[in-house]
Amino acid sequence: MRPEGRDEHDSLYFTYPHFDAPGPDAPRGMEVPVAIVGAGPVGMVAALELARHGQRCLLIDAKSSFNDGSRAICIARASYHILDRIGALDPFLSKSLPWTTGRSFFRGRQILEFEMPDGPDDRFRPMYNLQQQYIEQYLWDAVARTPLIETRWQTRLDGIDTRAGGPTLGLTDPHGTYAQPARWVLAADGARSAIRRMLGLRLKGENYEGRYVIADIRMTHDYPTIRRALFDPACRPGGTVLIHRQPDNIWRIDYQLAPGESAEEATREDNVRASVAGVLDEIGETGAWELEWWSVYSANTLALDDYRAGPVFFIGDSAHIVPIFGVRGLNNGLADAQNIGWKLALVLRGEAGEGLLDSYTPERRGATLDVFANASKSARFMTPPSFGWSLMRDAALSLALRHPWAGELANPRQMAPYRYADSPLTAPPVTDGDGRAGPLPGPLPGAMIPDARLDDGFLSQRMGPVFTLLSFGPAPDISHPLLTCLSLPPHSAWDAPEGSTYLIRPDLHVAAHWTRPDPRAILDHMTRILDHS
Incomplete structure (x- = not known):
């Protein structure tokens, strides 16, 4: 959402490109080795991984530009190795903000400062902050200079048939509807995956009660690039607030909604402004600021039972949804894309049998379940699901005021790759x-x-x-x-x-x-x- 008078791509700091649909004479309907539905970060990384191994693919997206808003902002060290392998690293290093430290506060007093593992043998820092618009821009720049990747923007998926031979996609663009055959399909079409729905599949798992408004503001603020977590602050009694610095003087503020607080009311512009002002007052920031963008988020741990349905592989949010705590959503999706990308490439090159593809679900679903095990603990701590959990959480935080060991309970980091x-x-x-x-x-x-x-x-x-x-x-x-x-x-x-x-x-x-x-x-x-x- 944007402030009144601005549309979804009217940003204070980022210029969204516009992508045309394929022209009326563009070739359509010729079989492709791999069709990737969804040109977000996960879909583009999959395309670049395939191209790195010499394989062609078709990238499809219904939109005419990138996703609006900063969305996923934390990129882990392991993901920078992926960006390096696919040849997209340099602009990420130039723009993103590295960080190693987190601080947690309980009722205004610091209870924890943690350092993520980092040393002279590490080429990359443990974590980097970068808005998703830039993530998509830099990946797109790499896609656009790769002739093995064909991209069709403004192209909507209407259906998929996997019954006979290879899969066939039903696609519609401004010039008409057509059938697009492929040998394999990667579903990178997000949490509301159309492919998942069309194939009659559903995510299973646990929905948490904790809901957050995530708001980006622009302000000049000299606090370093350190993740701050505020527990039971005066501005949101009983709740949790997270604060991250981003490039271009953009600050992400995530604040928890109280039980019974309407998401519709909470996301009204006047209420967002008042809530952000309360957080800024809490941290002693009195300077001018501008509201950039906001959205609402619920903490869930959901996944498919199998990340493969015949010739279709699910990657990223189409396969799993994880809580923000531990910053494993985007990073998990990029690892999915790399994992299936190199395996499909070797199969298409005739250098591996299709049995190699059977390892995708156990590896990447195993990674998701590992995230769930860690994120569930963090989610219960960050957003206690009941009065009893809240009581225990606050007791632990109170202990942390006097005993440093108790403060470690407020550390949600899950750094090691699966x-x-x-x-x-x-x-x-x-x-x-x-x-x-x-x-x-x-x-x-x-x-x-x-x-x-x-x-x-x-x-x-x-x-x-x-x-x-x-x-x-x-x-x-x-x-x-x-x-x-x-x-x-x-x-x-x-x-x-x-x-x-x-x-x-x-x-x-x-x-x-x-x-x-x-x-x-x-x-x-x-x-x-x-x-x-």
Whole structure:
């Protein structure tokens, strides 16, 4: 929503582009390898991942511009590695605001200051703030310069038929309606997914009572880029307020609605202005400000039972909806896009069997359930669902005024990327065989690799385009068309025994670890991943 007199794309700081529909003579109806429905951040990352591996795709969106409002603003370190892999990184680094610190307050007194893990071996900071308009603009710039991606704006999905052969989409643009066949479809069409509805699928899970108004304002304010959480502040008794700095002097203020408070009333412009003024008074900010945009949000943990329906794969909010606490919504969706992107690309290239695609749901739904487990705890703390939860939450916060350990309960961060421990692509952890309990030091199979500073940059910059075989010591004598071999001396960031060899996937997750690498064992595991059996 925008202030009275401004339309949905009339921003104080961002100029929205306008995208024309395909012309009347544009080719329509020729089969495409992959059709992606939804040109938001998740859909564009999927397209760029496919293109990175040399595969064509069609990107479809009913809109004529980007999504309105700042929406998702927190991008995690792991997502910056994705942006790097797809060739879209530079503008993100130039514009976004990195941060490492969070502060929590209870009734006006600070109870916690936390630092997210960060060190000299990390190429990127733990978190960056950037409005979604810029996220979409920078991804679009990368899409527009990629000839393998065809984009059709102002093109609405009216139906999908998956009954015979490959899927066929029914599409409508200003020049008419037509059938669009594809080999595969990626549903990146958001929380209200039309594809999900057309296929008779529904999200399942838990709806929380907590509702928030999210409001962006423009003001000059010298507080650093630190996430602030205010519990039971005077401006919203019993509620929670979150405050984030964004580029261009834009500040995001999220404030919880009280039980029984009407969302319709709360989102009236005069009420939003009054609520924002109350928050600013709470933090001692007395300068001038302008209202930019606002919306309302509910905390839910919802997901499909299966992220695949035949030739259709669901990515991002079409597959799952997670609470904002822990900032895993957008970041989870980008990981979905990368995960299915490289797998589909290898299948389309004839370098992997379709069995590889069976790993998508267990990996990415597993990641969603892990988010749910952490976010549910945070959601109950941030938005207590009952009087009893509220009583316990406030008791813990009161303890935090005197005991620092209790303040950690107010820390919702979930920083580590999900480990694909139970994936069919992941080998079991290696032990030393001498009765030692547990795996050897170093990253476990399934985990995302730690980065490491090298003499000429960072380890993540040395990874091959598809799979990488990383050896700490002499590399085994092995050759495979999808494999880049890399040999390094032991590095403290990995804590891996000398002689260790790791097979690393295109998404920088460890597939397998050997202490005595045998070329046959490595090739056998590659075959297992690529499903050439």
